[in-house]
Amino acid sequence: METGARTNRDIHDTLTMLRQRVSSLASQSEDEALLADIVAMLNGVKRPCTYTKEEFADVLREADEDFGAGRFVTQEEMRARYGL
Numbered sequence: 716m717e718t719g720a721r722t723n724r725d726i727h728d729t730l731t732m733l734r735q736r737v738s739s740l741a742s743q744s745e746d747e748a749l750l751a752d753i754v755a756m757l758n759g760v761k762r763p764c765t766y767t768k769e770e771f772a773d774v775l776r777e778a779d780e781d782f783g784a785g786r787f788v789t790q791e792e793m794r795a796r797y798g799l
Contacts, residue, residue, distance in 0.1 A: 729790050732799040 734757055741753045766774060781787060788796070
């Protein structure tokens with residue numbers, strides 16, 4: 716199997732597990748605003764952008780710097796952290 720296809724499958728599996736975990740945790744909450752946000756995210760509803768173009772460019776630059784410096788979490792670390 717190609718590396719890209721395997722990576723896509725791993726990402727899909729991880730996101731599916733996260734979705735199930737978030738759904739489980741959300742079912743324990745009574746905060747209606749939080750639940751509405753969670754439902755929107757889980758159903759792929761696009762939320763309004765909270766950044767200006769300039770702010771978004773700054774955030775992307777910072778993310779690139781973090782990635783370049785090794786400040787990121789791997790899928791394996793994320794799975795271990797969240798018990799997936």
